[in-house]
Amino acid sequence: MLYPVLAFLALSLAGATPTDFQLLFNPGPSFKCLTFRESSPQLGTSFPYTDDSQCDMVSGFTVANAPTFNYNWIQGTLNPSDGPVGGGGGPPITITLLNDAQNVGQCGTLQEVQVGYDFPGSAIRKMEPSDVQYDLSLYDQWIVSYDVFVHVPTLPDVEAQGCQGFNRKYLETDFIHYWTPCSGCAPVKNVISIIHYNPIHTNAALGPFQEDGGYRIQINGPPSLVPGQMTHVALDFKAILQRYSTELCHNGGIPTLPNLYSLQIVSSNVNTSSTIDISNVSLILRNNPDPGTAYPVPDYPAGTTPNYCSA
Structure with missing residues (x-):
């Protein structure tokens, strides 16, 4: 799920000494200071829901700048307090992504729901007192982690039900950043889209391509999720960007002044339905990495410059 290009370029703070820290406000989320958008694929309705009951427990934070969680309910009205959000104050709080693209009455309808920490706003931290984004290139690692549980499906995928052709059931981590290609x-x-759950393997749009005025690489990567098993996802997106920087038109290296625009965990379905629990979302900017901790990098052929990259 992508957003329009921002009309500004955030500046780094000259002379800043980076330190390891959590880049997300309300990681997890740990407290009920969050927003939803609930929608019904069948009825074509959508409405927002907010919970600000614990915003005062997150320093400098308000629900207006909270993380956003989108989901589709399958039928009837689902109360967010006992549906997509589980747990009380303090961790763990679980967000349940309900995504039904199987019963919408049309083959080929794409439905995406997501956990999203976005910029602008304060879901992603900004430098104090300069109020600008952090320059990610100053840090050795950009560690994204979360816990995920894919529920065992109750229905077979629609391909076996008469919707032949393009089918999809993804769970992917999207790391969305801005950079400036020239002065x-x-x-x-x-x-960067890393797909962890892809059980159908039909028409997978893998590889690099142009999208929304920029560039994207979408690849299968570790860990692979198994329904009915809790899995911990942990990835170093700086290492991934370094490996696939050529495909992303970065000329083989980390771009100048990369800024994080959004971290999204996306359920993307065509002709399928899924229920997926997400908890303990974190994004740590780290220096002096622990040499005993290894983060896997997806295995995909790297080093080819696409023909759409500028000279």
Whole structure:
């Protein structure tokens, strides 16, 4: 799920000494200071829901700048307090992504729901007192982690029910960043999409491509999720960007002044339905990495410059 290109370029703070820290406000989420958008695929309805009951427990935070969780309920009205959000104050709080693209009455309808920490706003921290984004290139690692549980499906996928052709059931981590390709150029949005759950393997749109005025690479990567098993996802997106920087038109290296625009955990379905629990979302900017901790990098052929990259 992507957003329009921002009309500004955030600046780094000159002379800043980076330290390891949590980049997300309300990681987890740990407290009920969050927003939803609930929708019904059948009825074509959608409405927002907010819970600000614990915003005062997150320093400097309000629900207006809270993380956003989108989901589709399958039938009837689902109360967010006992549906997509489980747990009380303090961790763990679980967000349940309900995604039904199987019973919408049309083959080929794409439905995406997500846990999203986005910028602008305060879901992603900004530098104090300069109020600008952090320069990610100053840090050795960009560690994204969370826990995920894919519920065992109650229905077979629609391919076996008469919807032949394009089918999809993904759970992916999207790391969306901005960079500036040249002095005086407008910022460009790039997306790294790592697919952890892809049981159908039909028409998988893998590899690099242009999208929304920028560039994207979408690849299968570790860990692979198994329904009915809790799995911990932990990835170093700086290492992933370094490996696939050529495909993302970064000329083989980390771009100048990369800024995080959004961290999204996305359920993306065509002709299928899924229920997926997400908890303990974190994004740590780290220096002096622990040499005993290894983070896997997806195995996909790297090093080819696409023909759409600027010279």
